[in-house]
Structure formats: C-alpha cells, structure tokens
Amino acid sequence: MLYHIRGELRKEMSKAEVEEIISRYQTPYLRRIETENGVNLLVHLGLADMLSLNIDFSDNKLKGAKLAGEDSPMDVPKDAPSDIE
Numbered sequence: 001m002l003y004h005i006r007g008e009l010r011k012e013m014s015k016a017e018v019e020e021i022i023s024r025y026q027t028p029y030l031r032r033i034e035t036e037n038g039v040n041l042l043v044h045l046g047l048a049d050m051l052s053l054n055i056d057f058s059d060n061k062l063k064g065a066k067l068a069g070e071d072s073p074m075d076v077p078k079d080a081p082s083d084i085e
Contacts, residue, residue, distance in 0.1 A: 001025050002043060002053040006065055006081045009055070013062040018055060037063075049075065 008021045022032075022041065031042040038056040045051055050070040056063045065084040069075015 001027070001030065002041060002051055002067060003081055005041065006053055006067060009062060009065045009084060011062055011064075011084050015057050015060045015062070018057075018062055051076070 005021055005025050009018060022039075029043060033040040033042065035054075035056075037058070038054070041053045041055070043051055052068050052070075053065060054068055055065045062084065067076050067080045067083070
C-alpha cells in the first residue's frame with residue numbers, strides 16, 4: 001500500500017492532492033502520524049517489521065517522500081519506489 005501511495009506522488013504536488021491520494025488508501029492498519037513538516041504513514045509487515053513513508057511539505061507543496069524501514073535503510077525492500085528529494 002505504501003508503494004502505491006509513493007508511486008502516485010510527484011514533487012511539487014499540492015498538499016491537497018497528496019491528501020487525496022492518501023485518503024484513497026486509508027485502512028484500519030495504516031497508521032498516520034502528523035509531523036511538524038508533513039506526515040508519516042506506517043504499516044506493519046509482520047509481527048516485528050514496520051515500513052514507513054515519510055512525506056514532507058514546504059509551502060503546502062510536496063518537498064520529499066521517502067520509504068524507511070524500522071531499524072535501517074536495509075529494511076526497505078529493493079523493489080521500493082525511489083525517494084523524492
């Protein structure tokens with residue numbers, strides 16, 4: 001699910017467009033944490049593993065989006081979409 005969300009994101013999208021994409025994938029197991037500059041979306045991949053999509057905004061436009069593993073960058077599967085930086 002986070003792959004699909006990340007796959008639809010494009011740099012400089014408006015915050016409203018990003019929120020619309022996120023809302024299409026909203027499920028009970030998608031955890032959302034608001035941050036100072038954006039939002040982190042988290043899903044559990046198993047009992048202990050977690051994957052997150054960290055989305056950052058600047059001036060209400062998408063500045064960056066990065067998939068991250070719970071403990072290290074090695075936790076992100078190799079087929080994950082590339083980061084937006």
